[in-house]
Amino acid sequence: MPTIKITDRKRVSTALEKIDTPLLSKIPDNIRTTDKIDSAIGALTSHIKTVVEKCERRVPTSSDRRKFPPDILELIRVKNVALRRASAYPTPEYRSRERALQLEMKARVQ
Secondary structure (H helix, E strand, O other): OOEEEEEOHHHHHHHHHOOOOHHHHOOOOOOOOHHHHHHHHHHHHHHHHHHHHHOEEEEEOOOHHHHOOHHHHHHHHHHHHHHHHHHHOOOHHHHHHHHHHHHHHHHHHO
């Protein structure tokens, strides 16, 4: 079955903010030669590739969502909105609503 890669951009952003990594430690503070420039570019490129690969996941290209009836598609949409809201504003009320919608969606899909 063909798959595509999906990258979690928030995780990539968070991971790139960390500066205490072995690959970035290779980059010297004082870069004066073209060899050191090439080395620094290589280390930075390698670090970014590694971070992106760790934040990717493979999913099937064909989605079963199209086979769902409209009411379940709407429930999925509402659940995703609640999930984003709970992630942005982690209050107990939003997290509880998110969990309830996830359970309802899981029960309805099965």
